[in-house]
Amino acid sequence: MKLFRFLLLTAGISLMCLITMAARGEVIFTNLVSFTGTNGDFPGASPYSGLVMGADGNLYGTTSQGGSNNLGTVFQLTPGAAFTSLFSFNGTNGATPYAALTPGNGGFLYGTTFAGGVSNWGTIFLITTNGAFTNLFSFTGTNNPWQGSSPAAALVADGAGNFYGTADFGGTTNPLYLNASTLLGYGYGTVFELITNKTVTAPVLFGGTNGAYPSGGLALAKDGNFYGTTRWGGNGLTGNFSGYGTIFRMSPDGTLTNFYKFTGGDGGFIYAGLVQGGDGWLYGAAFQGGSVGNGTLFKISTNGDFVPLHSFGYFESATPYAGMMEGGDGNLYGTTYGNANYGNYGSVFQLTPAGAFTNLVSFNSANGYHPAGVLVQGPDNNFYGTTSSGGANGLGTIFRLSIPMPAVFQAITLTNDAATLTWSAVAGQFYQSQYSTNLTQTDWKIVLGTKNIIATNGIMTTTDTNAAGSPQRFYRVVLFP
Secondary structure, X not given: OOEEEEEEEEOOEEEEEEEEOOOOOOOEEEEEEEOOEOOOOOEEEOOOOOOEEOOOOOEEEEEOEOOOOOOOEEEEEOOOOOEEEEEEOOEOOEEOOOOOOEEOHHHOEXXXXXXXXXXXXXXXXXXXXXXXXXXXXXXXXXXXXXXXXXXOOOOEEOOOOOEEEEEOEOOOOOEEEEEOOEEEEEOXXXXXXEEXXXXXXXXXXXXXXXXXXXXOOOEEOOOOOEEEEEOEOOOOOOOOOOOOOEEEEEOOOOOEEEEEEOOEOOEEOOOOOOEEOOOOOEEEEEOEEOOOOEOEEEEEOOOOOEEEEEEOOOOOOOOOOOOOEEOOOOOEEEEEOOEHHHOEOOEEEEEOOXXXXXXXXXXXXXXXXXXXXXXXXOOOOOEEEEEOEEOOOOEOEEEEEEOOOOOOEXXXXXXXXXXXXXXXXXXXXXXXXXXXXXXXXXXXXXXXXXXXXXXXXXXXXXXXXXXXXXXXXEEEEEEEO
16 A cells, blocks of 8 residues: 655654555445426526536536526536526527536636527626626627637636637538538637627637537646647548547637547547646547547647547447546546447546546436536535436436545644644545554554544544654544445
């Protein structure tokens, strides 16, 4: 077992804390909300986006349907799982939000809708944490297609008060049809910029060979550039829906560099955006492609070095629709959308930076299915997410996932004869603090009063009132199932 240690000398007593790298515990799944549609306790339906943490410590999200007009909602969830529906879209101010919200300065939350607005091609809006709503911009489709239309991804802030996003369509006046009677939109999509809440410009217009239909959002990397994906386009473009998708870089001045094109075997049809890990790599997920066509997980450097990490097999819950996020333990966490025709309804997984894959939770119709949004880790170190379908009413859910993680000591203080230990924890998991006076012995004693205590938030504190009873003490925290 690997151990980390640090030494604190005070009042002539030697105190050493040790933390294990191997967590025991168990994964605990809790269904917090089952959406009820147009009314009921939890109005809203079919959330296709993940949750975000607001500056006030509450979680916020959107549903693509439900609410007063069945055109989608914005909602709030407190750490205690109290749910409040903040806003219902009515079409004129937007409709069908597929994207997660983005926190901005002043506690505002920014978002997009896929439809609605002046020309029914989507909107950009901001909303306060108490539900005060402002429609900032309406995409105008055929009248002014250059800015894009039908945004489906969250915005990203550049730190200067500007926001960047992707529009699924737009960029040219060429109509794109799903079939003879169904108009999808105009053009292959754009990257757009919202400048200080007033003006929208499109520094990037996709043309097919450099990518098409950017459904995923942008990632602002440490090098100051934006990175993103396109759902189609790239190699083998012969029509509206050809090519396997691309990865691109956009500099702050709007210069586009397309530095990776998928070929199918490495993945294809990317709905998800990228996330940059603490190691500097960009991590992503492909909805299809790979060894059997069920999707892949990968990482790519900002220089374009591509590394495949996992190819979903026949018997796995596959087809990841959403991107991944980096947890506090340095691992990546994500979801698969699943395929009910093959008896799977989606899952939550863990991926190490080296590519070790672990399935953590498999969904079913009762606890929700088809998760389509990115997970978020709360201050209690639990993970929160949504499913677009299933639950008690079949309209989607919000869930919490408690995943065992190694404890990390934050502080140790000695006051008189008492040693106070503080460490990071995962709410819902059971911990025990132990001590020994000699590391050559295997006999660890439980600190009085700390036998199997349950964490209620992300930090735990215990006190050893007999710390001065021996010239030295070694401490460790054990995570129990």
